[in-house]
Amino acid sequence: MAVADRKAKDKEALKALILKAAKKLFVEKGVDQTTIRSIATAIDYSVGTVYVYFKDKNAILHALHTQGFIHLSGHFKVLYNVSDPMERLKAMGKVYIKFAITNPDMYDLMFSLKAPMEFLDAINQEEWNEGKGTFDVLRTTVKQCMDKGHFKGHQLEPLAFMIWGMVHGMCSLEISKRSCGVNLGKPETIVEEGYGEFLRIMDKL
Amino acid sequence: MAVADRKAKDKEALKALILKAAKKLFVEKGVDQTTIRSIATAIDYSVGTVYVYFKDKNAILHALHTQGFIHLSGHFKVLYNVSDPMERLKAMGKVYIKFAITNPDMYDLMFSLKAPMEFLDAINQEEWNEGKGTFDVLRTTVKQCMDKGHFKGHQLEPLAFMIWGMVHGMCSLEISKRSCGVNLGKPETIVEEGYGEFLRIMDKL
DNA sequence: AAAGAAAATGAACGATGTTCAATTTTCCAA
DNA sequence: TTGGAAAATTGAACATCGTTCATTTTCTTT
Structure with a gap:
């Protein structure tokens, strides 16, 4: 079951990547001026992916x-x-x-x-x-x-x-x-x- | 010039009316959930009228x-x-x-x-x-x-x-x-x- | 009553958060 | 190696938001 473990790690890694990008943008542009699209673009993923890892914008804030x-x-x-x-x-x-x-x-x-x-x-x-x-x-x-x-x-x-x-x-x-x-x-x-x-x-x- | 005076008073009155409705909605629904449209609807005016009296939503907040x-x-x-x-x-x-x-x-x-x-x-x-x-x-x-x-x-x-x-x-x-x-x-x-x-x-x- | 000024309108625009059917990628058994 | 199921990713589409502005309505003055 090593595969499942790695998958779980990947998921956590991407989640952390999203958070890192979000935090950077929040600090740079402010919370309101930071869009989900801009977060997705910053990490070269699509909008939908962000929503796979976080329920909504508030979840990221949380x-x-x-x-x-x-x-x-x-x-x-x-x-x-x-x-x-x-x-x-x-x-x-x-x-x-x-x-x-x-x-x-x-x-x-x-x-x-x-x-x-x-x-x-x-x-x-x-x-x-x-x-x-x-x-x-x-x-x-x-x-x-x-x-x-x-x-x-x-x-x-x-x-x-x-x-x-x-x-x-x-x-x-x-x-x-x-x-x-x-x-x-x-x-x-x-x-x-x-x-x-x-x-x-x-x-x- | 009595007409101009009354007009000025009307303008102030409508401005106050908008603020009153905005405040009520802010308290009831929260700032984010209060839209310009909902403010306009609450006082039976159109969206555009609100923008005649306030530059934008921030002006109302201010x-x-x-x-x-x-x-x-x-x-x-x-x-x-x-x-x-x-x-x-x-x-x-x-x-x-x-x-x-x-x-x-x-x-x-x-x-x-x-x-x-x-x-x-x-x-x-x-x-x-x-x-x-x-x-x-x-x-x-x-x-x-x-x-x-x-x-x-x-x-x-x-x-x-x-x-x-x-x-x-x-x-x-x-x-x-x-x-x-x-x-x-x-x-x-x-x-x-x-x-x-x-x-x-x-x-x- | 008519013309001009002032006030009010609401359709339209761009941007946003969010959804989801479709697509691509990854995986493992045959 | 390969085929198809499972997982991951996508981006077009939708509803709603703030905002604008050409148009219409209302009021004032002559």
Whole structure:
């Protein structure tokens, strides 16, 4: 049955090829300006082939979405070396920001997927479970900080949500600004400065 | 010249009528599922008429976008009565959150307008100036807090940006969650709880 | 009432996402 | 080697979208 195995690998390879081309075009031309035809042309396949490997355009978006979260969680792995939870928490924000600012188009994709989404799809649930997965890493770290005596008088869930919202909010505002051409070109972004303020605040908690 | 005046008023009225119908359809069906034809049908006019009053679909989106910011800044006016800047800052966040959670679709429109945007339009600059306008209210208030001795050892610009990012981030995460059907139906939203944690932190600064 | 101006129309165009019958390629048994 | 079944690929065709513009209708003025 080696043949079947190779076929399966080929299928995965072509699927990956489609995704690679789609991602490149999304970044270059934007999601709306990227047509299925342009993706097919880029990899020298026909339109129909793309539809064999992906149900529709949203499925491609969804796959890239998933890739993005996997990519991000990969970056988080360096944090396993940081034993002190407070230091880990601080570093986690920096990793998150670096990822978002370095891959703004991918980050956009990861968090602006509501419009073309069918409501309440099973797929959709998966999507947010992945988001929840990254959030769990944050929640766990905050919990460990509290166990060590930090954040006295605060509640775990809302506090973790606030921290995620803060980092996400600054990143998405900055990315929006940049895609609108409002770029001040500072070497250190306002996002990192803003996060610096938060770090100074955390030192007191 | 009474005729010309009435004509001008009619034009404005029809423009407003188009916007009203567009907003309703955007909220009901989503932006992508709302066609120019459906807008025209809703107000019993032809497709062409819509294009007489708006250059294209983006122009309608832009007009609604502007309306949203005007609406939000209207809600901010109750804050003029709060003389203490720290109290005003706290209240400002609550007003902002209430607006976002009460008008999630409008809020979405206001901050997810990058995709269909032409890069570096003069229009685009206007857009962000409006956004900057609302941000200026926040910046000014933070400045007054610092003048009164709060936020020692912090920088105005990054701190204000961090606060905006935090509130915006929590709101947009919550709105995304809801539009995906992940609704826990708590009476008090996680956003308000998260903001509550921030308020407790601010009391120490 | 007629002519000119303004407003409204909707058929038509190009492009898009999507489908599917037809075609080509790949595979393995005879 | 070969023949035909299974799998993979194709691209013409369809519905719908945003958009345009020559034409028609409505209104204003003389």
